[in-house]
Amino acid sequence: MFLQQLLNGLTTGSVYALIALGYTMIYGILGLINFAQGEIYMCGAFVAVLLLSTGQVSFAVAFAAGMAAAALLGLALERVAFRPLRGTHPLVPLISAIGASIFLQSLALLLFGPNDRPFPVHFTFRTITLAGLPVSTLQGAILGAALLFMALLVVFVRYTRYGKAIVACALDRDTARLMGINVDRMVALTFLIGSALSGAAGVMMAIYYNATYPRMGLLPGLKAFSAAILGGVGNIPGAILGGLVLGVAESLGAAYIYSGYKDAIAFVILIAVLLLRPQGLLSGWRRH
Amino acid sequence: MTAYILHLAIMAGIYIILTISLNLIIGYAGQVSLGHAAFYGLGAYTSALVSVYWHFPFPLALAAAVLVSAVCGLALGLPTLRLKEDYLAIVTLGFGVIVDMVALNLEITGGPDGIVGIPAPKILGLSFRSQPWYLLLVALCVFLVVGLTYRLVQSYHGRALRAIRDHEVTAQVMGINTPAYKIAVFTLAAALAGLAGVLYAHYISFINPETFGLHTSILALCMVVLGGMGSLAGSVVGAVILSVLPEMLRRFHAYQDLIYGALLVGLLIWRPEGLFGRGKMSLKFITRGEE
DSSP: HHHHHHHHHHHHHHHHHHHHHHHHHHHHHHHHOOOTTHHHHHHHHHHHHHHTTTTOSSSSHHHHHHHHHHHHHHHIIIIIIIGGGSEEEEEEEHHHHHHHHHHHHHHHHHHOSOEEESSOOOOOOOOEEEEEEEEEHHHHHHHHHHHHHHHHHHHHHEEESSHHHHHHHOHHHHHEEEEEEHHHHHHHHHHHHHHHHHHHHHHHHHHHOOOGGGGHHHHHHHHHHHHHHHOOOOOHHHHHHHHHHHHHHHHHHHTTGGGGGGGGGGHHHHHHHHHTTOOOOOOOOOOO | OOOHHHHHHHHHHHHHHHHHHHHIIIIIIIISOOOOHHHHHHHHHHHHHHHSSSSOOOHHHHHHHHHHHHHHHHHHHHHHSSSSSOOOOOHHHHHHHHHHHHHHHHHHHTTTEEEOOOOOOTTTEEEEEEEHHHHHHHHHHHHHHHHHHHHHHHHOOOOOOOHHHHHHHHHHTTTOOOOHHHHHHHHHHHHHHHHHHHHHHHHHHHGGGGGGGGGHHHHHHHHHHOOOOOHHHHHHHHHHHHHHHHHGGGGGGGGGGHHHHHHHHHHHOOOOOTTTTSSOOGGGGGOOOOO
């Protein structure tokens, strides 16, 4: 029972971590919170589900298309709601991102209706016993895919030219510009990568909960933000750790305390972190 | 027809109070609350509960509701306002979700059905049941709130708040206790939103969680931004426009949230000062040009 809940928590937590990475990277480079991250997640899920329900495309193509659509939406968002407002009081892009989030959510509501859509492809998942513990292969696949994406991101940021350029921009935008880095392009790239990860998270959750609907991004977005704060905003390993810790706390809290308030646990943790350790768990590590 | 116009006027009055309370947070403290409807709801629910179940007289119910909203505002403001503006936005958004969830799950709040039969206010034997009388009560409250906030923003404390909004570090250097000011203004704003909630509950006489969700928080935010952040006159005008306009454009009801979202982004790009931002209480910080 306990181990089962732990595994459930790790599965949802790994998805929160993927979204939290988007928040954290954008925060790292712009010092702003992209409020519409949850809607990007929703967009990824919808594109994949709609493509799959045509019956013409394979799952891999739909998954990739979901990620690509999310990435494009992130780019568009950066152009429309963030770039024109750079250099203003931080309140201004914050409110404009909220506006964008409401806009996208109601647009999805108008286009797709309020009802849940089941995931169009039915996978047959088995439950295998791993070290005496029943593990659903679906959970294993989600956890594995999420960890793979995270590993790819960490490698990209640490060891590639573009990744290092993003880190340089996050550390000091003006100096990075003096070193010949095209800061605007790096900001766009950050939005692209962060949004693609959120889109992937959206598709995985659409399979896991078997439901895609316009408001699906609200709560995971909020929780992922809490996860980013928990790990220390702007810190990539922190976002991963924060997501996993949050997912586990939520799952154990729902099992042992009261499941009706499952969604409130993330906020209780958020407020506790802000009170006790506002810099986050891994704040010492300034390296991305 | 008259009844309808009176209804619109009363609702506009309630929204004016809600918008001014949010503008105190945004325009004067430089923070964003995304769960402002939660304080509105707390006021409405508290007042409704004590009136319906314990038969509190109206002034006492009002005081209790305002107090509960203020205490919740204080509890939220204490951990978050010492930090960056984004934290308050998220924490209040989460708070809004929690309040919504609690109201939906608790037995005493009636779950999704809400509370019915909230009595009309009675003060010193005078009943405010009829619409004209209720409008008078709302108008009185609006007058008091506008007067109070006007006095506040003109005073030493108001200048201190604007100093914090424009440049927090400088304000601190000048000896202003910035966290204390931010917490105080947030608590005051929560209390005023609670007052708006009380007026709503006793007017409609029926409340359920739907009224106090994210939609209302966003609506209040649009009213503030449209009128102009940091402008009291703007808040009044923004609240009136956005509470009357949707009534006239009933046909476009489905597009309401879409329009609000586009309105927020569009206004911030093309006219961040809103309708009245160029006035006496303009927000220079919007175009500060500093990162």
